Amino acid sequence: MKSRVVLLQCPTYELVTVEKTLRRGIELLGGLASLFHPGEKILLKPNLLYGQAPDRCVTTHPVVFEGILRILQEHGLVLSYGDSPGYGKPSVVSRKAGVAQIAEQYHVPLADFDSPRWREIQLGNQKVQIPLAAGTLDADGIVSLPKMKTHGLTRITGAVKNQLGCVPGFHKAEFHVRFPHIDAFASLLVQINLSLKMRLFIMDGVMAMEGEGPGSGDPTPMECLLLSQDPVALDATFCRLIDLNPRFVPTIEAGERLGLGTAQEDKIELLGDPLETLRRSSFKVKRYPPVPDVTFRALHPLRNFLLPQPRIDPDQCRRCGICVEACPVSGKALSFSNGKTNPPVYDYTACIRCFCCHEMCPHRAIFIHTPWLGKKVLHFLGRGSTPKGG
Known part of the structure; x- marks a missing residue:
């Protein structure tokens, strides 16, 4: 059976338009009754x-949060919401993002995203204990609400990666140290x-982020909403919308390999509006693969000449120190050398290229620089793959 992905044009964040589009999308997937049972506890998981x-x-x-909230409440579901942000408390971040106010209006509580509960997973040949937020495990089901964005490490932030926010607090940064290579992550x-x-x-995807995502990129209109029960198929469809080879996205590759979903175009039933009418080939995204684990290890002695590295724009930096706090490396890979009179300085020999600093900078002061020779190597690794991929 093919995985179904609904792609619908939605040119505005007007609530009436968004809600109407969401209702149409849910009907195309088989209707609310095929997805939920009245009385179930459902967690809404936005990207915060x-x-x-x-x-x-x-x-x-x-407004996307409000639209789906209204639809699910109508169906008699017991709702909660939450996310564990990369920086800041869930209650504070959700208010700054405008989500908490909507939830309060509809009497939807913030779930517990502070308390961890440990679960065992299989990662390669080893069993690993990971913490998941209590609120995610208390729910009968989760509706994930990812934002259409680029990402320096994984090329896109999409449906699969959105669940990293189900890991509470500092544990997310810990994962980058425990699993520093992209395939394992x-x-x-x-x-x-x-x-x-x-x-x-x-x-x-009504308004998306291109360029230096997931936090420092530029807003750009994509004018669409996507719905699916298969996060891998949804992410692959996002890739095809922007002419990015899905095989360049590590979470898509891992998702297929581990049975989470499919990225193969002939195994995806695309419903709704034609992809060609919404395709944006000019969307700014890195159209070459991340450095594979084997290559990363082989190039490690030459990493400063070949591998991407975060850099700070001194004119944009406000010396807030959030990047230093976000760095998961013991001893830190960047620090202030003379108080906060100058921007932090990187020690690239300690940097694991997780790009947490870039992700968390609220002032768009950090960008990812790939040396000229490194670009040549990465493009060579991706040579022969078509942009639309399949």
Whole structure:
């Protein structure tokens, strides 16, 4: 049976338009009754990376949150919501993003995203204990609300990666140290999804983020919403919308390998509006593969000449220190050398290229630089793969 992905044009964040589009999407997937039973406890999981106004496109837009909330409440579901942000408290970040106010209006409580409960997963040949937020495990099902964005490490932030926010607090940064290589980290993200009761994925692509995502990119109109029960198929469809080879996205590769879903175009039933009418080939995203684990290890002695590295724009930096706090490396891979009179300085020999600093900078002061020779190597690794991939 093919995985179904619904792609629908939605040119505005007006509530009437968004809700109407969501209702149509759910009907195309088989209707509410095929997805939920009245009385079930359902958690809404938006992307709340950190506290920013909705127009920055860092977080799921509150109107998309409100639209699906209204539809699910009508069906008699018991709702809660939450996310564990990369920086800040869930209660504070959700308010800055405009989501908490909507939830309060409809009497939907914030779930417990502070308390960890440990679960065992299989990662390669080893069993690993991971913490999941209590609120995610108390739910009968989860509706994930990812934001359509780019990402320096995984190329896109999408449906699969959104569940990293189901890991509470500092444990997310810990994972980058425990699993510093991209293939292992992508497998971890997939196993998190497999450990949760995922029910539906709705991607907010009305306004997306291109370029230096997931926090420092530029808002851009994509004018669409995507719905699916298969997060891998949804992410692959996002890739095809922007002419990015799905095989360049580690979470898609791991998702297929571990049985979370499919990325193969001939195994996806695309419903709704034609993809060609919404395709944006000019969307700014890195169209070459991340450095594979084997290559990363082989190039490690030459990493400063070949591998991507975060850099700070001194004119944009406000010396807030969030990047230093976000660095998961013991002893830190960047620090202030003379108080806070100058921007932090990187020690690239300690940097594991997790790009947490880039992800968490609220001032768009950190960008990812790939040396010229490194670009040549990465493009060579991706040579022969077509942009639309399949």
